Amino acid sequence: MKRRQVALLLPAMIASVAVAAACTTPTAAPDRKAGTDRTAMTLADGYEPESLNPLLGYGEEGVSKLFDGLVEHQADRSVRPLLAADLPKPAPDGRSWTVKLRTGVKFHDASPFNAEDVVATYRALLDPAYASTVKSSFGMLTGVNQVDPETVRFDLAYPYTPFAHKLVLGILPNEALAQPGPLAKNPFGAKPVGTGPYKLEEWRKGEKMVLAANDGYFEKVPKVRKVTVVFATDDNARAQRMKTGEFDGTSLPPALAKTFEGNGYRQITHRSADYRTVTMPMANPVTADKGLRLALNHAVDRQGMINAFLAGKGAPASTPIPQALPEFVEPAAQFRFDRAEAERILDQTGWAKRDNGIRARGDLAASFTLMYPVGDAVRKDLAQAFASDAKAVGIEVKLEGLGWEAIEPRMGKDALVLGGGNPFDPDLKSYPLLHSSFGGDGFNNPGRYSNPAVDRALEAGRREADPAQRVAQYREFQRAYAADPGMVFLAFLDHTYVVRDGWSGYQEVVDPHTHGLTWGPWWNLQDWTPQG
Amino acid sequence: MSAGAPSRARAIGLLALRRLAFAVPVLLVVAVAVFLLGAASPFDPVYQYYGVQIFSASAEDVARARTELGLDDSVFVQFGRWAGTLLTGDLGDSRSFRQPVAQVIAERLPWTLLLVTVGLLLAVLIAMVLGVLAAWRQGGWLDRAVTATGHALEGIPPFVLGLVAVAVFTLGLGWLPGGGLTDAGETASFAQVATHLVLPAVVLGVSQSPWLVLHIRQSLLTVLAEDHVTGARARGLGEPMVVLRHALPTALLPFVTLLGARVPELVTGAVLVEEVFSWPGVAGAVVKSALAVDFPLLVALSLLATAAVLAGSLLADVAAALLDPRVATDG
Numbered sequence A: 001m002k003r004r005q006v007a008l009l010l011p012a013m014i015a016s017v018a019v020a021a022a023c024t025t026p027t028a029a030p031d032r033k034a035g036t037d038r039t040a041m042t043l044a045d046g047y048e049p050e051s052l053n054p055l056l057g058y059g060e061e062g063v064s065k066l067f068d069g070l071v072e073h074q075a076d077r078s079v080r081p082l083l084a085a086d087l088p089k090p091a092p093d094g095r096s097w098t099v100k101l102r103t104g105v106k107f108h109d110a111s112p113f114n115a116e117d118v119v120a121t122y123r124a125l126l127d128p129a130y131a132s133t134v135k136s137s138f139g140m141l142t143g144v145n146q147v148d149p150e151t152v153r154f155d156l157a158y159p160y161t162p163f164a165h166k167l168v169l170g171i172l173p174n175e176a177l178a179q180p181g182p183l184a185k186n187p188f189g190a191k192p193v194g195t196g197p198y199k200l201e202e203w204r205k206g207e208k209m210v211l212a213a214n215d216g217y218f219e220k221v222p223k224v225r226k227v228t229v230v231f232a233t234d235d236n237a238r239a240q241r242m243k244t245g246e247f248d249g250t251s252l253p254p255a256l257a258k259t260f261e262g263n264g265y266r267q268i269t270h271r272s273a274d275y276r277t278v279t280m281p282m283a284n285p286v287t288a289d290k291g292l293r294l295a296l297n298h299a300v301d302r303q304g305m306i307n308a309f310l311a312g313k314g315a316p317a318s319t320p321i322p323q324a325l326p327e328f329v330e331p332a333a334q335f336r337f338d339r340a341e342a343e344r345i346l347d348q349t350g351w352a353k354r355d356n357g358i359r360a361r362g363d364l365a366a367s368f369t370l371m372y373p374v375g376d377a378v379r380k381d382l383a384q385a386f387a388s389d390a391k392a393v394g395i396e397v398k399l400e401g402l403g404w405e406a407i408e409p410r411m412g413k414d415a416l417v418l419g420g421g422n423p424f425d426p427d428l429k430s431y432p433l434l435h436s437s438f439g440g441d442g443f444n445n446p447g448r449y450s451n452p453a454v455d456r457a458l459e460a461g462r463r464e465a466d467p468a469q470r471v472a473q474y475r476e477f478q479r480a481y482a483a484d485p486g487m488v489f490l491a492f493l494d495h496t497y498v499v500r501d502g503w504s505g506y507q508e509v510v511d512p513h514t515h516g517l518t519w520g521p522w523w524n525l526q527d528w529t530p531q532g
Numbered sequence B: 001m002s003a004g005a006p007s008r009a010r011a012i013g014l015l016a017l018r019r020l021a022f023a024v025p026v027l028l029v030v031a032v033a034v035f036l037l038g039a040a041s042p043f044d045p046v047y048q049y050y051g052v053q054i055f056s057a058s059a060e061d062v063a064r065a066r067t068e069l070g071l072d073d074s075v076f077v078q079f080g081r082w083a084g085t086l087l088t089g090d091l092g093d094s095r096s097f098r099q100p101v102a103q104v105i106a107e108r109l110p111w112t113l114l115l116v117t118v119g120l121l122l123a124v125l126i127a128m129v130l131g132v133l134a135a136w137r138q139g140g141w142l143d144r145a146v147t148a149t150g151h152a153l154e155g156i157p158p159f160v161l162g163l164v165a166v167a168v169f170t171l172g173l174g175w176l177p178g179g180g181l182t183d184a185g186e187t188a189s190f191a192q193v194a195t196h197l198v199l200p201a202v203v204l205g206v207s208q209s210p211w212l213v214l215h216i217r218q219s220l221l222t223v224l225a226e227d228h229v230t231g232a233r234a235r236g237l238g239e240p241m242v243v244l245r246h247a248l249p250t251a252l253l254p255f256v257t258l259l260g261a262r263v264p265e266l267v268t269g270a271v272l273v274e275e276v277f278s279w280p281g282v283a284g285a286v287v288k289s290a291l292a293v294d295f296p297l298l299v300a301l302s303l304l305a306t307a308a309v310l311a312g313s314l315l316a317d318v319a320a321a322l323l324d325p326r327v328a329t330d331g
Helices: A003-023 A115-126 A161-168 A235-243 A254-258 A290-299 A302-309 A339-348 A377-392 A404-410 A426-434 A452-463 A467-483 A520-527 B005-040 B045-055 B059-069 B075-087 B101-136 B141-154 B158-172 B190-224 B227-234 B239-261 B263-276 B282-291 B295-323
Strands: A040-045 A071-073 A079-081 A096-100 A141-148 A151-156 A198-204 A208-213 A226-231 A249-251 A265-270 A275-279 A314-316 A359-361 A367-373 A396-402 A415-420 A487-493 A495-500
Touching: A040 A235, A071 A161, A079 A161, A096 A161, A115 A141, A115 A151, A151 A161, A161 A426, A161 A452, A235 A249, A235 A254, A235 B158, A249 A520, A254 A265, A254 A495, A265 A520, A275 A377, A290 A339, A290 A377, A290 A487, A302 A314, A302 A377, A302 A487, A367 A377, A367 A404, A377 A396, A377 A415, A377 A487, A396 A404, A404 B045, A426 A452, A426 A467, A452 A467, A495 A520, B005 B075, B005 B295, B045 B059, B075 B295, B101 B141, B101 B190, B101 B239, B101 B263, B101 B282, B101 B295, B141 B190, B158 B190, B158 B263, B190 B239, B190 B263, B227 B239, B239 B295, B263 B282, B263 B295, B282 B295
Parallel strands: A040 A226, A040 A249, A367 A396, A367 A415
Antiparallel strands: A071 A079, A096 A151, A141 A151, A198 A208, A208 A226, A249 A495, A265 A495, A275 A415, A275 A487, A314 A487
């Protein structure tokens, strides 16, 4: 019950209790529901999953509460074995990985977990008949086999060093995958059975989801026994309901989150690897020009955008490698805001200023269209700021807010504000985003950026087993990219959350570009304990 | 009268049968139209299937998934497939809710019926009280206030009313919950649902009431000027007796027809109100299914809405025919 409501109802309650006491035995006033029972937690989420099936992308980064992967990510970005008994081991040639499995683990329905479940899960992922939506990010995987009941082997098309990060995928019981067919038709997505610390008690679609602690969990049984996740898409609505005391936590845009500082709430800011970038399609004669792309990278005031639109919560981005991967960041590949330098490059590369203030080279005016997904306020703000910074150096950017369906066919010709990112390994995002083999492949590398030096470094990076050599390759990749930037990276967005006091166990972490409260401060909710 | 009754009943029965027979082609046309509109829309259902994974999916995998899902088939093949399964009693699977359409409707329809019934009863109640009072004291301050507010309300869409109600009663005063079926984490008990029903039902009722209020007022004014009322007054009957016993029943007849005719607005109102209050009803699902180009669910919901409109006008006509022997049964 809401606080203000309680205050207003108090006199009425006293009166009714007094009346009741007069005729029957005295009854206690009802408990305040939210706030007192710290073993139950209510969270509000702006994003409701379509399905709870890991093969349809639920808990893609391995933090799903309901499922466990063979390994899981830790706060320091490393992986630790979860359903695996030890860390996965690559063969000397790097073309296969062997995983020893934990024994004695049971699914929520009490059926035992074993190698068959792992094999069934990954085979369904690879089998087109199941139409798994995460298949594309497993391009290196060719097959999965059971070596013995406690061991599985993954066969790869090429050596892939960050493969352990892929094994965070939640494991399904093989019974759920007995029937081949598009997974959307599989009732499992609404009635999931995993091995995770929580099991699904109720899912009222469009409204809320109730998770209950899994008493048979093979690690620590969660102290927060019940988690209710309420779905409320609108940021303002969520903030308002949070204010009435209905929720114990939610994610909010920085400006709204700030209003909760103090009063029993704490604002939590997570750094993230969640970038926003402007693509520069190679099929467009304006954006394909190397000088113009370089100039734009100097012309945009990244910190200004962060201060103006993100309440300062973010970090400037020049490449897809975030500060969250500090050892991989190449300092020489960072663009400074330098309008004079941008103008100098444009002058040098033949983009002369015309009477109307817009530059042109021959008949070609320095003008292009920038698309952004309509309804995404942050991307719209960034697009507008980008356009005004470009205008200041004589480049005209025409803005168009569109739905994704309208954006997709035009991505090859028109620029787009694109987002993505994850903090676990530089390969996971950089390769599909900038390698030429992914050019024009769905939303991967939509501008068809192609740079042999970048390709070489990215290929070497994913195959290299030696950590120091890998770092060198990714730094080389960034230098090659910065010499011929294929995009204009703008910022890594911080994610901001509001959490009610009363629990301990929060551990700081760097967020991926995830949707929903599987991640965020609650990524390790199973380890939280109620206080007081 | 007694001799005419059986044939009158038969005429009304025939009216109902004719309307029901007419409903079949109408429903069929609606189903085909929704399907064709959906096919012509720029939305691609494969986006719904993929969700955010679309951003890392390769073009080849997306194409494979399209084939597996049968999205590349012509719209006629897709419609044929849907119609075929429909005949076997299977409404198909909803892509946006990822559960069978029948289940989506079964879970949500009761909440919509509850909301709409309470909302409509409120609207009728408001109309009766305010309409009668306004007509009775025509030109008085109450009449002026009711008429002005009524005309103003006609122009205000229900969702605006809903947002204002949330701003005042949830955020300002903190009296009532602003959304959902229950408080977060509560089971759907009577007390929970009742408190959560208040705002959406009142908003729906109030948003539907201006037409009804103004209509009752107007028809009561007409009736009050008629001979039988003047006669009643002349006989020295008390004002309440004259208005409630003599004038109101005559004025209510067209009101019944109006109620039936307002079902489409009631359906639209329910969609908006459910959306604003995150009421887990079937009307709110319309928005989601439309945005997701969720053919199976969208067609089912459109048919449901069409059926509601047809049933509304049929019930109104039957009621009018039953109440007033002068009403023709268009036969």
